Amino acid sequence: MMDVQEMITLVKDISLEYGPTLVAAIAVWVIGVWVINLVVSGLNKVLEKGKVDPSLKPFLCSMSTIILKVMLGITVLGMLSIQMTSFVAILAAAGLAVGMALSGTLQNFAGGVMILLFKPFKVGDFIDAQGYMGTVKEIQIFNSILKTADNKTIIIPNGGLSTGSMVNFSTEDKRRVDWTIGVAYGDDLDKARAVIKQLCDNDERILKDPEVVIVVAALADSSVNFSVRAWVNAPDYWKVFWAMNENVYKTFAKEGLNIPFPQMDVHLHKEK
Structure with a gap:
């Protein structure tokens, strides 16, 4: 059996051989963790200044911490002469298998990150x-x-x-409302234009600048079509659109203007 003196000698030899390397590895780990904390703290400040979505900041900081600590751990183990080649190969193979199995999920995850970053x-x-x-x-x-x-x-x-x-539809505070308003052939176009202009002027939700555009856009099969373009505040878009349709229908009837609809003439010939 090994006596006490031999054990002491063995411990001294091991300490002399591996002690400096172990101390250096521990020092690298401690300093590395300190540096990682500084990097993550800086990243957090950058994300706050960049007004990144609050739900994304903890994830990015945590992911960065994990990746950096894994890299630090591999470095420290390498300093201790632990062979990492097989471990890294197994880790890469496992990562590839998981990535292929979760390709759709990872795509959605990456898409979520991009949406939260670029908004x-x-x-x-x-x-x-x-x-x-x-x-x-x-x-x-x-x-x-x-x-x-x-x-x-x-x-x-x-x-x-x-x-x-x-x-x-919400990025701009103003939106353009477009209408196509048909008038029957034979009706007074100047009167129709004046009526449409008056309806636009009477609606306070329609902006004066840019001004309303009213032009004859097409000579269609059954009607002369006016193209009307007006600008409104975005929240008023649909209210103005629906209101104008109703007002045009009611006012044209009062003013003797006709809104045409598709018609078909059928001619019957009696055989003799």
Whole structure:
């Protein structure tokens, strides 16, 4: 058996051989953790100044901390002469397998990060995307939730939402309202234009600048079509659109102007 003196000698030898390396590894770990905390703290300040979505900041900081500490751990283990080649290979293979299995989920996750970072839309915006129109109720990491005008809840994966085409109706404070108003052939066009202009002037929600545009846009099969373009504040868009349709119908009837509708003439010939 090994006596006490031999054990002491063995401990001294091990300490002399591995002690400096172990102390250096511990020092690197402590300093590395301190540096990582500084980096993450700086990242957090940058995200706050950049007004990044509050739900994204904790995730980015946590992810950065994990990645940096894994890298630091691999470095420290390498200093201790622990072979990391096989471990890294296994980790890479596992990561590849998981990535392939969760490709759709990871795409949605990446899309959520992109949406929260670049903010093509925000909560409360009215958008048209992926075949759906609605108000954005919530932006999650994997999905975005819309509420339609008829109170339906639409859940759209962020992957397609971040890469597909989208119309955001809420980014500008003003919108242009367009109408096509048909007048019967033979009616007084100047009178029709004056009536339309008066209706626009009477609606206080229609802005004076830019001014209303009223032009003859087409000589259609059954009507002379006026194109009317007016600018309104975005929240008033639909109210003004519907009100003008109703006012035109009522006022044209009073003014003796006719709104045509498609007609077909049928001629009957009696055979002799």
